[in-house]
Amino acid sequence: MPRSGCILLCVVGHCCFVPERGSFSLSFKSLAEHHDPQTLIRTPPPVRVNSDVTQEVSSETVDTSQKDTQTPPPLRSLLTRPVLVTIANYSTLSLLEMTAVALIPLIWSTPVEFGGLGLSPVSIGLGMSLYGCMGGIFQFAVFPRLVARFGLRWVFVTSVAICAVIFAMFPLENLVMRHAIGGRPNATLWLLIFLQLWSLSIHKMGFGKFVILQHSSAVRRRLSPLRNYAIRQALCLCMSVLPRPRTSGR
């Protein structure tokens, strides 16, 4: 295949992968500005190298529209160490967050003799709404300052480590509840619950870190479509995460 064909294919492929149509021209412009000399020449060889013989044969027989789908490199070649570490971190954070958010209503509503707190639905709802307020305030007021002062890595490690506090609070709360007079929630229990929710709010900041990293990298490279994409991703994340405490806190 002649080189000009490769370049055309590459450009078409780039434009096809723009997430929304409105940013078509923007992406083309940014491509021409930032990626022109190196990318266009450097992009085709990995395709040749990574595709095996059968792909090579089939690509000769299919038409151009089908070739576009074959130009991205295979997934296996993308899984370099930075990507793997990032994905592992993101998924671990998701796992911990969902575990904590699922356990809180369950354990709070379980009777005291089974290791729970035996709280009423009203108290659980109050606690979860308190968590919502604290999470919002933290993201808005505290998170930027912490990142500016300590850096993103520190914030992320903290948000993972604070999960230990969240999980360790459950047996402590149960212990307090067992020794409470008349089996009614006392001030110590509310203090522990507040600490637990506070830890959960800090833990939530880890997700903010992912968003801010994406945002900063997009700004640095002045890629508008990428920035749109980042904001959309953040919105998707918020929408997928936020309804969860409300539904499971019933």
Next chain:
Amino acid sequence: MYVSSATPPNKRSLGTVNGFAQSVAAVQRTVGPAAADSLFAFSVTKNVLDGNFVYVVLLSLVCVGLSIAAQLPRHVWVHGGR
């Protein structure tokens, strides 16, 4: 999402890697609550470690998460030349 700063040179691979990361995270989000709730029920009904078995497992999960988080670099990855 953070992946975008760490992805390989090809811009088109961004969507692939992002989608892959979201899929992995979605699987974890599906498995997490079910596994944790079942583990709590298991440790309470079987009275494993006085019903505290679930917390031991979760704390060790936090340790695994910390060891993964320690792999993160001090600065954002910037792949060569760009």
